[in-house]
Amino acid sequence: MGKKIGVFVCHCGTNISATVDVEKVAEETKKNNPGVSYTTTYKYMCSDPGQKLLRDKIKEEGLTGVVIAACSPKMHEHTFRNAAIKSGLNPYHVEISNIREQCSWVHPDKPVGTEKSTDLVRMMTEKVRKDKSLKPIKVHVTKRALIIGGGIAGIQAALDIADGGHEVIMVEREASIGGHMAQLSETFPTLDCSQCIMTPKMVEAAQHDNITMHTWSEIESITGYLGNFDVKIRKKARSVDLDLCTGCSSCWQVCPCKKIKSEFDMGLANRTAIYIPFPQAIPSKPVIDRENCILFKDARKKNIKPNDSKVCRKCIDACPIAPVKAIDYNQEDEIIDVKVGAIIVATGFRELEDGLYGEYGGGKYEDVITGMQFERLASASGPTDGKIKRPSDGKEPEIVVFIQCVGSRDPSKGCSYCSKTCCMYTAKHTMLYKHKVHHGHAFVFYIDIRCAGKGYEEFSQRAIEEEGATYLRGRVSRVYKKGDKLIVLGADTLTGSVVEIEADMVVLASAMKAQDDAEQFAQKLSIQYDKDKFFSEMHPKLKPVESSSAGIFLAGTCQGPKDIPETVAQAGAAASKVLALLSSDELEREPVVARVDRQLPPVFSTCIGCFYCQKVCPYSAIESEDIKARDGSVIKTVARVNEGLCQGCGLCAATCRSKSIELDGFNDEQIYAEINAVEFN
Amino acid sequence: MKIKITTKELKSDFAKEVKDRSGIDVKKCYQCGKCTAGCPVAYEMDYMPNQIIRFVQLGLKREALTSRTIWLCASCITCTTRCPKEVKIAELMDVLREMSLEEGLANPLEKNITTFHQAFLNSVKKHGRISELWMLNEYKMKRPKTALQDLIIGPQMLSKGKLSFLPHDIKGKDAVKRIFEKCK
Numbered sequence: 089m090g091k092k093i094g095v096f097v098c099h100c101g102t103n104i105s106a107t108v109d110v111e112k113v114a115e116e117t118k119k120n121n122p123g124v125s126y127t128t129t130y131k132y133m134c135s136d137p138g139q140k141l142l143r144d145k146i147k148e149e150g151l152t153g154v155v156i157a158a159c160s161p162k163m164h165e166h167t168f169r170n171a172a173i174k175s176g177l178n179p180y181h182v183e184i185s186n187i188r189e190q191c192s193w194v195h196p197d198k199p200v201g202t203e204k205s206t207d208l209v210r211m212m213t214e215k216v217r218k219d220k221s222l223k224p225i226k227v228h229v230t231k232r233a234l235i236i237g238g239g240i241a242g243i244q245a246a247l248d249i250a251d252g253g254h255e256v257i258m259v260e261r262e263a264s265i266g267g268h269m270a271q272l273s274e275t276f277p278t279l280d281c282s283q284c285i286m287t288p289k290m291v292e293a294a295q296h297d298n299i300t301m302h303t304w305s306e307i308e309s310i311t312g313y314l315g316n317f318d319v320k321i322r323k324k325a326r327s328v329d330l331d332l333c334t335g336c337s338s339c340w341q342v343c344p345c346k347k348i349k350s351e352f353d354m355g356l357a358n359r360t361a362i363y364i365p366f367p368q369a370i371p372s373k374p375v376i377d378r379e380n381c382i383l384f385k386d387a388r389k390k391n392i393k394p395n396d397s398k399v400c401r402k403c404i405d406a407c408p409i410a411p412v413k414a415i416d417y418n419q420e421d422e423i424i425d426v427k428v429g430a431i432i433v434a435t436g437f438r439e440l441e442d443g444l445y446g447e448y449g450g451g452k453y454e455d456v457i458t459g460m461q462f463e464r465l466a467s468a469s470g471p472t473d474g475k476i477k478r479p480s481d482g483k484e485p486e487i488v489v490f491i492q493c494v495g496s497r498d499p500s501k502g503c504s505y506c507s508k509t510c511c512m513y514t515a516k517h518t519m520l521y522k523h524k525v526h527h528g529h530a531f532v533f534y535i536d537i538r539c540a541g542k543g544y545e546e547f548s549q550r551a552i553e554e555e556g557a558t559y560l561r562g563r564v565s566r567v568y569k570k571g572d573k574l575i576v577l578g579a580d581t582l583t584g585s586v587v588e589i590e591a592d593m594v595v596l597a598s599a600m601k602a603q604d605d606a607e608q609f610a611q612k613l614s615i616q617y618d619k620d621k622f623f624s625e626m627h628p629k630l631k632p633v634e635s636s637s638a639g640i641f642l643a644g645t646c647q648g649p650k651d652i653p654e655t656v657a658q659a660g661a662a663a664s665k666v667l668a669l670l671s672s673d674e675l676e677r678e679p680v681v682a683r684v685d686r687q688l689p690p691v692f693s694t695c696i697g698c699f700y701c702q703k704v705c706p707y708s709a710i711e712s713e714d715i716k717a718r719d720g721s722v723i724k725t726v727a728r729v730n731e732g733l734c735q736g737c738g739l740c741a742a743t744c745r746s747k748s749i750e751l752d753g754f755n756d757e758q759i760y761a762e763i764n765a766v767e768f769n
Numbered sequence: 770m771k772i773k774i775t776t777k778e779l780k781s782d783f784a785k786e787v788k789d790r791s792g793i794d795v796k797k798c799y800q801c802g803k804c805t806a807g808c809p810v811a812y813e814m815d816y817m818p819n820q821i822i823r824f825v826q827l828g829l830k831r832e833a834l835t836s837r838t839i840w841l842c843a844s845c846i847t848c849t850t851r852c853p854k855e856v857k858i859a860e861l862m863d864v865l866r867e868m869s870l871e872e873g874l875a876n877p878l879e880k881n882i883t884t885f886h887q888a889f890l891n892s893v894k895k896h897g898r899i900s901e902l903w904m905l906n907e908y909k910m911k912r913p914k915t916a917l918q919d920l921i922i923g924p925q926m927l928s929k930g931k932l933s934f935l936p937h938d939i940k941g942k943d944a945v946k947r948i949f950e951k952c953k
Contacts, residue, residue, distance in 0.1 A: 486776050531774070553796045558827065561800070582800050582823045583832075585770035 093213055094126040094151040096142060097187075097205075098133035098158035104192040109202040113157065113187075116206045121213050125149060134164045139171040146175035153181045153216035157209045159188040178221035180679070180753055185212040207766050214765040218758045222679040225731050229315040230429040231670045232257065236307055237434035239267020240286065240652060241644025241659040243293045245432045248663030250298035254670050257426050258293070259321055260303045264369035265290055267436055271352060271460065273467035273474070275652060276516045277547035283368065283469060290370045304375055308423060310613055311708065313732030314639030315429045315675050323422040327376035327394075328362075333414035335372040339403035340364065348380050350471075354461040356479060357471035362403045362415075366469065376403075376415075383417065393418055430639050430666040433623060434659065435609065437645040440495035440503070440598040448491065448596060449567045454480040455574055456567060456594045459513055466520045476524045478593045481572070484525055485592030489576045490514045491564045492534040495599030503599050505620060508649040510597035511538045515548040517595060518557035530557040531589055533564050533578045541651070560587055567594055600649040614707055615640055622648045633662040637707070638677070638735070641665055680736035680753040682709075682729045695726035695748040701740035702727065709733035710740060772827060783828040791864040795825045797854045804848035804858045814838040818848055818858055821865070834869040838862075840879035884911050892936075897945040900936035901926075 097114045099105035114127040126149045130138050133156060145151060154177070156168050161184040169179035187205040195201040233249050235242045238260030246256045258265070270290070272282035293299055308320035343360035350359040352366045359365075361381035362374050378384040386399040394417035404415045439460045442451035449456045455478045457465070468474040478485045492514055496507040511534070518530040537559070539548045551557045562579030569575070576589040602621035603609070610617040616624040616636040623646050626634035633641050641662040644655040669675070686693050692715045702710040713728040727749070729740070741749045741756075750756065784795050798819070805817040815837045816824070824833040833839070839862050848858040866886075869875045875883050888908040892899040909916050926932045939945070 487774070549799070552799075553794070556796065560827075580772065580823075580827065583770065583772070583820060583827065583829070585772050587772045587774065589773075590775040 090123045091153040091181075091217055092125045092149065092151050093121075093123050093153040093155065093216055094145055094149055095124055095128075095155045095157065095209060095213065096133055096138075096145075097127070097129040097209070098138070098156065099129060099131045100159060100188055100192075101132065104158070104188050104205075107192040107195055107198050107201040108187060108205045109198060110157075110205075112202050113205045113209060117209050117213065121210060123217065124213055126151065133158050134167055139167070142168065142171050143175045146172060146177050151177070153183075153213075153219060155183050155185055155209060155212045155216055157185040157187045157205065157212075160184075160186050160190075180222040181216060181219045183212045183216050183219065185209045211762040211765040214761040215758045218755075218761050219753075222752055224676040225679050225681065227313070227315045227675045227677060227732050229670060229673060229675055230317075230427045231255070232426070232428045233666050233670065234259065234317065234319055234426065234428040234431045235434060236431065237267070237436055237644070237646070238262075238265030238293075238301070238303065239434060239436045239644060240269040240289070241434035241436070241646075241655045242267070242432070243289050244656050244659035245434060245643050245663040245666075246293055246299050247289070247296065248660055249666055249670075250293075250296045252663070252667045252670075254298065254667070256296075256299045257319075257321075257428060258299055258301045259305050259307060260301070261306045261324075262365065263304050263326070263363075263375040264365045264371070265293065265301065265303060266366075266368075266370065268460070269652060270366065270368070271354070271463055271467070273463045273470070274516065274520060276512045277541070277543040279516070279519070281468070283467075287368050290368075294370045301371075302424070303371060305424075307609075307612065310431070312427075313709075313730065314637075314677070315669070316732060317428045317431060317639065319426045319428055319431075321424045321426065323424060325378075325419040325421050326373075327378070327415060327417055327419050328374055329412075329414045329416055329419075330371060330373055332409050332412065333373040334409070335364070335374070336408060338406040338408055339415065340374055342402045342406045344400065344402060345380055345382060348377065353464045353471050354458065356457075356461055356464050368469070376417075387417075430641065430669050431613070432641045432643050432659075432662045432666060433613065433615070433635065433646055434643040434662075435603055435606070435646040437600040437649065438603050440601050442598075444501060445494060445596070447566045448494065448564065448594070449569070449574070450494075450596055453567070453569055453574060453594075454478075455485075455592065456596065458596050458598045459510065459517070460598070462517050462595045463513075466517070466524070474524070476521055476528075483592065485528065486525075487529045487531070487589065487591045488518075488521055488593045488595060489564075489567075489574075489578075489589055489591040490517060490530065490532045490595045490597065491576075491578075492532065492597045493563065493599075494596040495601070496597075497535065498599075503601070503620070505649070506538060507597075507600040508538070509600065509651045511536075511548065512541070512544055512651065514595075514597045515539070515551040515557070518551045519555050522555045522557070530555075531576075531591070532557055532559045533562055533576075534559055535561070535563060541653070562587070600645060603646070606646070613637065613640060615642075618648075622646065633658055633665060639669065677732075678736065680751065681731050681734040682736065682738065682740050682749050682751045684727050684729060685748050685750065692724055693726045693748060694746050695724075695744075696746045697725045697727065698745060699727060700743050700745065701749060704739045704743045706737065706739065707733050707735050709735070770832070772829065783830045783833075784825050787825055787861070787864060787868075790868075791857075791860060793857050793861050793864065795822050795856065795861070798822045798826065798852075798856050799854060801853065803851055803853065807847045807851055809845060809847065810841050810843055814841050818842070818862075822856065822858065822861065825861070825865075831874065833865055834872060834874040835876050837876045837879050839865045839869060840876060840882045881912055881915065884908055887911075893945065894949050896936050897939035897942035898937070900933070902932050902934060903936050 095117050097110045110129045114129050118127040132138050165184050169182050172179050172182045185208045191204050232255040235246045235258045246258050250256045269286050275282050304326050305321050305323045308322040310319050312318045339362050340360045343362050345361035349355040350357045362376045364374050383397050383400045387394040387397040407413045407415050464470040495503045539545045560580045562581050564578040566577045573590045576591050578587045580587050606621040614637050618624050623642050625632045635642050643659040643662040684695050709730045711728045714722045715724045717723050738751045741751045802819045805819045842862040844859050846859045888904045892904040
């Protein structure tokens with residue numbers, strides 16, 4: 089018996105009806121398609137009365153298949169399928185015919201649009217005839233979350249989830265958590281000290297019963313799917329036993345390698361080879377920099393085990409822990425396996441490299457520094473104890489030029505986006521500078537001042553009006569050295585003049601860039617990234633914290649440039665998504681997944697085991713399965729689709745040489761029915 | 770034009786000088802250009818009103834004080850009324866005019882205007898109000914090229930009693946004089 093199909097054509101206000109004669113589409117469809125027992129049109133099908141119309145007609149007319157001719161299925165497929173469920177119809181008998189994005193919006197000519205819409209609707213009615221009932225797939229959930237990255241985003245998300253009562257595993261690749269925020273001096277627009285608001289959060293995360301922290305660790309691999317991820321964490325050899333070490337500082341005080349540039353102080357100060365990144369680090373226990381430690385250099389040269397080297401050994405001698413010392417030169421990387429249900433990626437950003445702007449002398453002149461370096465200069469815990477001194481000779485700079493948009497909004501340097509925070513932090517820098525050097529003069533070169541945020545505009549105006557920073561509208565063309573001064577050549581487009589400033593120090597508001605390894609990392613996680621290597625959110629407006637892979641969420645600057653409040657908000661949002669996910673024991677997901685066919689003996693499956701499907705699958709969802717005889721011998725090895733991982737893209741089905749894979753909801757029969765409907769009419 | 774900023778030059782702060790004299794804080798201006806957009810005489814100016822403020826902001830004293838703009842400003846106060854940041858632009862023009870005269874920087878192209886201002890003030894100073902005929906007399910003596918300008922309306926004004934041959938003093942002439950003394 090054929091299906092009783094109902095067709096509902098939506099006007100979408102005038103979005104569709106302006107270029108498509110919806111009445112005619114409904115009429116033609118009813119006339120020419122046997123089996124279509126009911127057609128109607130409605131102004132807004134997605135509205136409450138529209139949905140009620142659908143629900144009522146399914147019942148009244150006894151419809152067993154429904155076509156909604158409206159907008160893209162991405163918009164409202166879910167809405168209409170849910171409405172169908174309420175009337176007792178299996179939702180997979182509801183199909184959307186997209187006559188808005190794919191017809192009315194792209195065709196100005198009404199008769200042509202109407203004809204095309206009629207065709208599109210007919211295609212879908214043919215598909216609906218072949219639709220089968222599908223059941224949602226149930227997936228077990230491991231109630232544990234993984235947070236990758238220990239900056240403010242990671243810490244906030246970890247705390248929120250841990251407070252919600254779930255276990256959290258946090259992985260940070262540096263020796264301490266804290267990220268960039270721990271490096272900042274003061275924060276805009278309130279000028280409260282970053283350390284004062286960051287370090288208590290770091291302590292809270294470290295001491296939380298539900299949080300397990302792995303610093304100096306990286307993600308080795310992630311497999312599995314929503315609710316059931318298998319994660320391998322590489323705990324890099326720290327050369328220090330975290331359980332034994334008390335962080336007494338004896339070791340790094342005696343370390344003779346004192347000339348290593350401190351990463352935390354952005355190269356403005358030195359550290360030792362065995363070190364903690366900064367005094368407030370968590371854990372407050374050192375790590376040995378094996379690249380620079382003379383003992384490890386010696387061991388590498390002589391090709392012996394580090395512990396057999398007789399060079400130096402001062403740190404282990406100084407270690408007061410007995411009988412087993414807390415320092416272990418022979419320590420090796422360790423791989424830890426964990427199972428988690430959801431993942432939050434909070435891997436942060438990096439600052440644009442110095443050398444990219446040769447014309448500004450970045451990386452060449454000591455007194456041309458980056459915004460992050462200025463943060464360290466202005467920080468009370470920084471190399472100058474918060475005094476503004478220029479790096480070359482330690483003199484207090486009388487004229488400081490700040491250059492905005494260094495790397496940002498510069499497509500020629502491969503960075504077309506706005507880094508969003510620089511306008512504000514530059515305004516903050518001018519204030520911090522003026523607070524510390526009263527007679528100093530701050531000049532800021534800008535293209536636009538972008539201060540959209542609560543209290544932000546007032547903050548930047550305060551820098552100009554009250555703190556007396558002089559803003560010049562234009563980009564700087566060149567910075568060069570003349571004696572002990574830096575000559576800055578810029579422009580002020582408001583007066584239409586060239587500006588030449590004899591500066592003592594230049595601060596570049598360097599762009600926020602995606603981490604160097606963002607691309608490889610995204611591939612490791614099977615999540616999408618944009619042209620700038622920032623991770624892509626699922627939907628720019630409606631799914632801003634979801635990644636393209638189910639169960640993996642994004643927080644902070646790994647997704648795009650943002651400031652602290654926004655990062656914290658996004659981390660909280662991601663955490664709430666994870667909490668919702670972990671709140672149930674089982675998850676339901678769309679049954680649109682691929683299936684490898686299984687047959688009765690002696691064929692078992694038409695799959696020939698070529699595993700081409702495995703190569704093309706972007707979600708690593710194809711596994712292999714041995715079909716065994718009763719005695720346990722393998723008869724055949726065939727492909728199997730992991731329902732949890734499969735996202736229903738259909739690549740495997742298209743690739744399969746033996747036509748053994750079908751995508752539920754989009755099988756060959758259904759697709760051909762659609763094609764035939766246009767071809768033979 | 771080239772603006773050169775060095776540690777030495779920063780010592781003279783033009784914006785502060787203007788603020789001390791007039792109380793007008795040009796730092797408040799964010800260069801939106803609304804003053805220029807609404808100015809009825811901007812089309813005649815060499816620099817737009819917002820550019821004059823920009824000069825003051827950047828300490829470009831010479832550019833501001835030698836401009837024709839400050840003399841062409843008709844003090845209609847449209848700019849001041851409309852300024853979103855409440856900068857008193859028309860009043861700023863007044864201050865700049867004063868400073869320009871003091872420093873001998875008034876633009877020679879606008880000599881007519883400065884002379885007219887002077888004749889106007891002299892007349893007020895002398896009689897407590899202006900005497901149209903005597904003020905014009907002074908102006909035209911000093912700017913002979915303008916002697917025949919507007920002469921045609923003289924008889925009309927005379928016939929309607931708008932011009933009197935003898936100047937009339939006001940009652941509180943001394944008070945006006947004292948104002949002039951005080952403003953010196």
